[in-house]
Amino acid sequence: MSNFFLYLGMGLFTLVLFCLYRGVFGPGVLNRIAGICAIGTKTLVILLLMGFIYNRVEMFIDISMVYALLNFIGTITVAKYLEIRGEV
């Protein structure tokens, strides 16, 4: 069962690379923001999978909740910054 989570995590990591491409070379600011947010949600799931691999889910749930929270606040902050600058 641990191998299953490992392969799932490797698949998600491959998807993170695609999102990273969109975040770096994406045309326009909005595509970059969308790519970075997708990386954040995938990182959250990867953290939980790491918890299942190491059999310490209760530790990694705390970390992943904080990661989701800060991702949310960061997205709102960047969106508001772009709204004020009038770039959208």
Next chain:
Amino acid sequence: MTQVTDDIIIRTVARLLIPFIQLYALYVIMHGHHSPGGGFQGGVILGASFILYLITHGLEEAKARMSEVKAGLFSSFGLLIYSGIGLLCLILGSNYLDYGELSAILKVIPAQARSLGILGVEIGVGIAVMAVMFSIFFDISTGGVLPEDEEGESEGR
């Protein structure tokens, strides 16, 4: 960065989410010696909740909850708790932040006194970090100039 947003979705989500963020921050501070986290991490989450309030509800409403003066007082107060517990251990005749000696005051066994002592230190660190995080964001977003300082010039900042 600090004017009121007119989007009702953002305001409602923030209003519903902020109490749970603060409850979770208190859990991280209190549970720091059993799980990842502690004073600094819990303080960062607590500061993030105030930053979210400042972003979504604007400068005027946020200053009623947590102003620059209050943030300065809270950071000093957290540092006072931290260094006060350390100096109390020093007065009682052991090293700085050696909580075992606190058992004479708290009337508990030394092992329990160590647990309570590090909990007090983490509460102090959490308060100080929360205030400093909010203060840094406050200064950066307003540019160090509050709206009542220069009338009419800093509109829409």
